[in-house]
Amino acid sequence: MKINYLTWLxxxxxLESEEINLPQTIDTLDSLILFLMRRGEPFxxxxxxxHVIFTEADGQVIENLHNITECKEISxxxxxxxx
Numbered sequence: 001m002k003i004n005y006l007t008w009l010x011x012x013x014x015l016e017s018e019e020i021n022l023p024q025t026i027d028t029l030d031s032l033i034l035f036l037m038r039r040g041e042p043f044x045x046x047x048x049x050x051h052v053i054f055t056e057a058d059g060q061v062i063e064n065l066h067n068i069t070e071c072k073e074i075s076x077x078x079x080x081x082x083x
Contacts, residue, residue: 001068006077009053012046029055030064032074054079 004017026035037047047053055062057071068074 001071002073004073004075006075008078009046009076013042027067027069028064029057029062029066029068029074032068033064052078 001022002017002019005013005015010016022032022035026032033047033050037044053076056075056077057066057068058073062068
């Protein structure tokens with residue numbers, strides 16, 4: 001699965017994107033976030049702020065319990081404010 005880190009996440013993680021072979025036990029967005037947090041710093045700190053992180057799976061905004069087993073790409077980003 002390709003994972004994209006956008007906006008401030010890219011800066012904090014010093015990583016724009018990566019390809020990850022996820023274990024079969026990672027089947028929801030919530031389990032993916034916990035998996036990433038277990039990598040340690042800086043992932044633990046960044047995803048500790050998940051209440052201000054939006055997520056898209058294959059171009060659709062998703063919630064924490066969304067099943068991601070068939071997804072090809074996940075993008076994490078911050079809310080966009082404008083007007």
